Amino acid sequence: MKKYIITGGNVIDGKIEAECAKNAVLLFLAASVMTDENIIIEKCPDIADVNIMRKLLENAGAQVEKEDGNLIIDPSSVGSYIADEELSEKLRASVFLLGAFLSRLKKAVIPFPGGCKIGKRPVDLHISAFEKLGIKFGFYKSVGKNGEYKEYMEAKADKITGGEIKLGFPSVGATENIMLLTAVSSGTTVIKNAAREPEIVDLQNFLNVLGAKISGAGSEEIVIEGVKKLHGGKYKAIGDRIEGGTFLLAAAITGGKIELKGVDPKNLPVFLNKLSSNTCKITYGNDIIFLKSEGKRKAFSFTTGPFPEFPTDLQAQTAVLDSVSEGESFVKETVFESRFSYINELKKAGARIEVSDNVAFIKGVKRLHAAEFTAPDLRSGAALVLAGLNAEGETAVSGIEYIKRGYSRFDEKLRSLGADITENET
Known part of the structure; x- marks a missing residue:
């Protein structure tokens, strides 16, 4: 069984180009x-x-x-x-x-x-x-x-x-x-x-x-x-806004900065607006999004919906950011009814999240701790990797075949940005 092994604490810092969508x-x-x-x-x-x-x-x-x-x-x-x-x-x-x-x-x-x-x-x-x-x-x-x-x-x-x-x-x-x-x-x-x-x-x-x-x-x-x-x-094809958004969140979660190329900011309007409210400074260039995490992370609430609303495919990854941000927030999922399957996994790492129907209520903690995660689906798997970047100690994420359905060379790209992540077979 293949796993990602992540030692948390490293800051994401660098440049990345999104794959085609x-x-x-x-x-x-x-x-x-x-x-x-x-x-x-x-x-x-x-x-x-x-x-x-x-x-x-x-x-x-x-x-x-x-x-x-x-x-x-x-x-x-x-x-x-x-x-x-x-x-x-x-x-x-x-x-x-x-x-x-x-x-x-x-x-x-x-x-x-x-x-x-x-x-x-x-x-x-x-x-x-x-x-x-x-x-x-x-x-x-x-x-x-x-x-x-x-x-x-x-x-x-x-x-x-x-x-x-x-x-x-x-x-x-x-x-x-x-x-x-x-x-x-x-x-x-x-x-x-x-x-x-x-x-x-x-x-x-x-x-x-x-x-x-x-x-x-x-x-x-x-x-x-x-x-x-x-x-x-x-x-x-256009750049993959979901892959790009995942890397932006990796920088926000670790208090880092990133230059993302290949994603039109107009394709992520509500998402980028919400990140700006999380003490992230975001600026735009020609086909480039610059993000820098500044100061304490502040929690924000959001509701998923059809474009141009908050994309459901970034819900799980963003919930990880909220779980390590100061304050309380909620996440309301309106597109898919079974998209909170990652939450019990996050709780293993100390996340404070409770679910009622299609709403997750989150109380932020300063930092997660290491855990053994199993990815239940593609986007949840990516979210658990992001949790590992923040967590203290060594985190393992299994079920990475889900992640590979939508992310090319995910571990390699994160390493290029400073993450301590490897793929192991056990």
């Missing part, structure tokens, strides 16, 4: 099957989730090569519309093959997707929107390779025709999947109450490079004018 790159990979021409996705992060999606594409018939950090996808031989069961249950983003396969092949068989256990994350909004656009669904169970029953959805379409979709909730995944489904279609599709995340804007820009006609991403209404065909192209 995981949540954008996974969309681009899924979308690559919508054309029969080569796609080049520049500077793909070397993380487990990207490697799983790559295997899903290869199982569908695509050829994928890596060259100088770029992924080159030749989708000309894609013929299978069935997403691999074992791979899909490891990756939530496999659901985007639903829209992509339907776009290209007019059929899709997708196991209900897996990923981190942070809540139900139902796909009902995807399905209901697709049905309004004429997609026919069937649902069935089958005995999987491990002997357990697996649920599948089978979707078919004679053709893809546009229409108006009003989402009951600004679901990020549903918005993205509708864009994938209708980019190649007849007529015009309008998504009302669309999610506004920066990765959705990036998906619009990527698809438009391939010949799509999409506008409005970043607002509550997206308009997709269907085209007959997409062509190949080259694209580089």
Whole structure:
């Protein structure tokens, strides 16, 4: 079993550049099957989730090569519309093959997707929107390779025709999947109450490079004018705001300073505003965020929500900052109902946190102490590593396979900033 071993107390101080956004790159990979021409996705992060999606594409018939950090996808031989069961249950983003396969092949068989256990994350909004656009669904169970029953959805379409979709909730995944489904279609599709995340804007820009006609991403209404065909192209995703935010928090938690390159401050508005209230001095340059922790850390409360509100993917890491800051605060989680699984782990290190429904109440302590942590999911795992940077003594974090799903060379990057962290196998 692999673990991160962290000796706390070192100050984070240095420069770091964010990887390309995981949540954008996974969309681009899924979308690559919508054309029969080569796609080049520049500077793909070397993380487990990207490697799983790559295997899903290869199982569908695509050829994928890596060259100088770029992924080159030749989708000309894609013929299978069935997403691999074992791979899909490891990756939530496999659901985007639903829209992509339907776009290209007019059929899709997708196991209900897996990923981190942070809540139900139902796909009902995807399905209901697709049905309004004429997609026919069937649902069935089958005995999987491990002997357990697996649920599948089978979707078919004679053709893809546009229409108006009003989402009951600004679901990020549903918005993205509708864009994938209708980019190649007849007529015009309008998504009302669309999610506004920066990765959705990036998906619009990527698809438009391939010949799509999409506008409005970043607002509550997206308009997709269907085209007959997409062509190949080259694209580089935006910087990963969640990875970047994690490193900013590492500096804040250890009383250090950091220069973060590659993340647009406009993509983290509420988060950066909150950090400023924690006696962090934050300034901006050309594609650079400078953060310096000054004086005693002061606790602040926050509520997660869809963009531009506080990102749920930074909730756990920020709660660690609150747990070692002066004063009392609360964290209200409104996106996923099971995103406090890390709190019992933090309590092992002396954090004073109590949970009532979807709110965590935190009383700050001066410093945590060393503990043996087990990461329950991707972002919680990163949060526990940040706790170890603050803790007195030697902290161990197991379950690091979760962390590697979304953070490339996490320990190596932290070491470059001054952290005492190694990866050990026990």
